Amino acid sequence: MTTTTYGIAVIPGDGIGQEVTPAALEVLDAAARRHGVAFTRTTYDWSCATYLREGAMMPPDGLDRLRGHDAIFLGAVGAPGVPDHVSLWGLLIPIRRAFRQYVNLRPVRVFEGVPSPLRGVRAGEVDLVVVRENTEGEYSEIGGRLNRGFPDEMAVQEAVFTRPGVTRIVDYAFTLAGTRRGRLTSATKSNGIVHTLPFWDEIVAERAAAYPGVTWDQEHIDALCAKLVLDPARFDVIVGSNLFGDILSDLAAAVAGSIGIAPSANLNPERDFPSMFEPVHGSAPDIAGRGVADPIGAIWSAAMMLEHLGHPRPAAEIVEAVAAVLATTDTRTPDLGGSATTSEFTEAVLSRL
Numbered sequence: 347m348t349t350t351t352y353g354i355a356v357i358p359g360d361g362i363g364q365e366v367t368p369a370a371l372e373v374l375d376a377a378a379r380r381h382g383v384a385f386t387r388t389t390y391d392w393s394c395a396t397y398l399r400e401g402a403m404m405p406p407d408g409l410d411r412l413r414g415h416d417a418i419f420l421g422a423v424g425a426p427g428v429p430d431h432v433s434l435w436g437l438l439i440p441i442r443r444a445f446r447q448y449v450n451l452r453p454v455r456v457f458e459g460v461p462s463p464l465r466g467v468r469a470g471e472v473d474l475v476v477v478r479e480n481t482e483g484e485y486s487e488i489g490g491r492l493n494r495g496f497p498d499e500m501a502v503q504e505a506v507f508t509r510p511g512v513t514r515i516v517d518y519a520f521t522l523a524g525t526r527r528g529r530l531t532s533a534t535k536s537n538g539i540v541h542t543l544p545f546w547d548e549i550v551a552e553r554a555a556a557y558p559g560v561t562w563d564q565e566h567i568d569a570l571c572a573k574l575v576l577d578p579a580r581f582d583v584i585v586g587s588n589l590f591g592d593i594l595s596d597l598a599a600a601v602a603g604s605i606g607i608a609p610s611a612n613l614n615p616e617r618d619f620p621s622m623f624e625p626v627h628g629s630a631p632d633i634a635g636r637g638v639a640d641p642i643g644a645i646w647s648a649a650m651m652l653e654h655l656g657h658p659r660p661a662a663e664i665v666e667a668v669a670a671v672l673a674t675t676d677t678r679t680p681d682l683g684g685s686a687t688t689s690e691f692t693e694a695v696l697s698r699l
């Protein structure tokens with residue numbers, strides 16, 4: 347069998363990022379090997395620890411060092427005493443923007459053997475993907491503060507929605523829905539937000555014509571949040587702006603039972619730059635260093651990386667191995683009510699593979 351080799355950049359980051367990253371890469375290698383796929387890794391120690399030592403999350407030429415890789419795998423960045431905006435604006439947002447990773451994909455499943463916090467949600471029923479616009483929208487730097495400290499103090503923040511930016515995320519979501527159960531829900535709030543979201547809605551309706559096989563609807567974000575809690579099984583693909591997608595994906599991950607199992611991909615669909623794969627959770631300093639972090643979010647993110655690189659079979663095998671361990675054994679980490687360590691769970695997945 348000929349071997350296809352990919353070069354990946356690995357940024358384990360801080361806290362439990364250091365623990366779940368090796369676990370995920372071990373599973374990745376094992377699944378890939380059987381399909382003639384291999385990885386060479388370059389590890390970068392960029393993190394909040396680096397920031398505290400050297401004053402920057404990554405070196406000035408950091409983006410140039412990453413750009414030649416086939417993909418980027420990130421553990422988690424964050425540390426007590428380092429404000430979130432440091433890791434966001436010092437690492438994550440520059441990577442997402444420079445590499446045009448305009449799709450943030452967050453699949454959510456309720457696995458058998460993992461109780462959802464919601465009454466009445468049965469394993470296997472919930473299988474949805476949140477598609478979040480990742481480069482524009484509400485997270486813009488345009489705006490400012492006026493009259494600081496005076497009674498008329500004010501803050502203005504502009505949201506930026508562009509026709510190409512909305513069109514490409516909406517097209518991505520319709521296409522994805524077409525490969526799944528053929529249902530798309532668009533998150534909006536065009537009853538209260540008078541410029542940007544009516545524009546979003548218009549583009550969704552226009553693009554829908556190109557995807558006759560997909561049934562779509564739109565929901566205001568408030569009602570959508572309520573429905574995600576009351577009846578998550580009704581959803582297949584949900585597309586939302588940067589802010590709405592952020593909120594929906596955390597809500598949906600919580601419905602699935604633990605933030606520790608949620609994966610994510612920051613995709614550059616054109617593939618002119620590397621995409622980045624990372625668990626949704628942060629560095630979790632409260633449990634870091636104890637070897638009990640749940641590696642599922644990282645393992646599943648590695649599977650998404652394999653799929654993106656064009657290898658859906660080993661990717662599916664990884665997710666099914668995780669599902670089988672959860673469904674048929676008691677091996678699970680404390681966040682899921684078990685007593686297994688990170689490496690015990692990882693071993694169980696490896697032997698299942």
Ligand code: ATP
Nearest residue numbers: 423424425605606627628629630631632639640681
């Ligand atoms: P950061 O500042 O990097 O965002 P955080 O403390 O906010 O770190 P989160 O990842 O947001 O960490 O998680 C919140 C809590 O959820 C953690 O403190 C931890 O208790 C729990 N948690 C998160 N990820 C995991 C995991 N993989 N396994 C087990 N528990 C986790």
Ligand code: MG
Nearest residue numbers: 424627628629
């Ligand atoms: Mg956090």
